[in-house]
Amino acid sequence: MPQKITSLDVARRAGVSQSAVSRVFTPGASASQETRDKVLRAADQLGYRPNTLARAMITGKSRIVGILISYLENQFYPMALEVFDNAFKEHGYHIMLFMVGNEDDVGAVVEDLLSYQVDGIITASVGMSNEIATRCSDAGIPVVMFNRGQDTGNHAQVTSDNVQGGRMVAQFLAAGGHRRIAHISGWSGSSTGRDRMQGFVDGLAEHGLEPCAMEDGMYQQDEATGIARRLCSSAKDRPDAFFVGNDHMAFAVMDALRFELGLSVPGDISVVGYDDVPMAAWPAYDLTTVRQPIRQMVRATVDMLVSRIEEPVGAEHLRIPGPLKIRGSARKPKGFTT
Amino acid sequence: MPQKITSLDVARRAGVSQSAVSRVFTPGASASQETRDKVLRAADQLGYRPNTLARAMITGKSRIVGILISYLENQFYPMALEVFDNAFKEHGYHIMLFMVGNEDDVGAVVEDLLSYQVDGIITASVGMSNEIATRCSDAGIPVVMFNRGQDTGNHAQVTSDNVQGGRMVAQFLAAGGHRRIAHISGWSGSSTGRDRMQGFVDGLAEHGLEPCAMEDGMYQQDEATGIARRLCSSAKDRPDAFFVGNDHMAFAVMDALRFELGLSVPGDISVVGYDDVPMAAWPAYDLTTVRQPIRQMVRATVDMLVSRIEEPVGAEHLRIPGPLKIRGSARKPKGFTT
């Protein structure tokens, strides 16, 4: 176990002052090429790395961002996490992960976040993100909410254009000749869930239609399958299409329809999801769904957070549109274009 | 933006010394109940939180562990990550995430790990984990490899019993009357891939059989489907069963078999996977697979790392057995028991 090498060790070996070493390793520094060379050589020989924590103490910037996620079972979030890591890496930040169950102690999480001096926070898919966001904002830490808005608009947020997405689904389904269209919504306590629903209802209305049923799937597979089962219990007034609030639930609904109820998708019932996670393209589901442009969304989120770390600015809400990705799980209108 | 509250602020307000405040917030401290009360009250009023980074500097312990993961698309890893977070939380550690692509610069990752003074490292599913592990070990940072061993056994590692798992699959398939059994293996550069293969080959041999084909699927879906396609190109000498190196690839193989080749699983071909990720239980796949006891594995990994952080000890390799989970993707022998 080699003892820790400090900048002082390097300084001595290079025959310069300790602050010279610091300057060489500090981005906006001023050091002659000669000093630079000596220091770098000595550092290399000794295997020196600057201690980020010590640097953080004095600069007041830890270059750590906290990412709060509530569950990783929905493939959308692991995918986002990968992109977050890459995007933050480019800005020189590292990610500290906080899994926050919806029943967890918000206070404890906030304590941890603060005590680690994170420079900023991303909340992704957290039920109580508002409370955490508010408390952290109050403590002076920038927060950006990813894929979850809030209505009283005090926080920065990035979402896709969920209203527009819902509307596209409605138009697609209506144009496909469906007439009994049900919606198993995302959690109605979330803006994403509500926006998709709203756009969907509006879109149907434009065709003189309204949903034959709307229920809250809570973004949970078992909730969604329960609803699907119930809605399909009587053969004659069963829906001819489901718009499901995200892909994760849509997969479960398709499975229930096909394997429990013996129905054909899309023969008997069309199913449309939301997100376009990689699995949606797998042949077993081949799910028609609204694409959330995850890369763009994550990039925008990171840019927004980083700029707010550098200089605090007001809240903003970015809405990034995504296309409807038409596959085989829903009957296609002839010559339909979005 | 409220200014930072330090222990000195608390001390002044409580009318005690700064070190008294420190003692109250340091686990193994000595402070009278009276001091304690005064300090706690003042801290509460001021909204004081100890600065973990400052503490880390002096104690030399950051209470941060680095987790290195190469990809999150295989559901096994997000699931593991969730459990890791919970388990480490119980020990008072927090996770810094490092996504390490197999082509990434190992050196840079090691730099980051070291500069953040992480107390320990978990490598999960990283191709070059050996090199990283070695370099970090050399720097005095404990490393535990999760779900990936290495042969020159110098590092601590936790895996499931992959040899035994492979053997169980062989016995199950042989007992099911399959005679042309192919193996699309996990990456043969990984111990998990090789061990499963080895156990499988041994298991078949016990029944006087040998695989009709063995190819390296690299843990990648497109590799695996390519192999499956090729192996099934001629109808008469096609395999009657596939043992696939993990569930992630197995799903892709099943899709290719069913939707590209128009074959029935398990009617024409049986498929068995490895991991038992949640999706394996979904009706669309209903995959027979070897369960990796992920919770136990993660717990063991965390315990091992934490104990090595507290006092460095030699390498050990823990192998946790998991059962064969029999579902519908493979023909069942009559009265088969594992």
Add this chain to the structure above:
DNA sequence: CTGAAAGCGCTAACAT
């Protein structure tokens, strides 16, 4: 049990 004092490793004025 408690306060005073000495740093942990580093950056940021401040001089030179």
Add this chain to the structure above:
DNA sequence: ATGTTAGCGCTTTCAG
């Protein structure tokens, strides 16, 4: 451009 000097906020001897 470089060295000297203060600390960042905290834990830990060391006296008392």
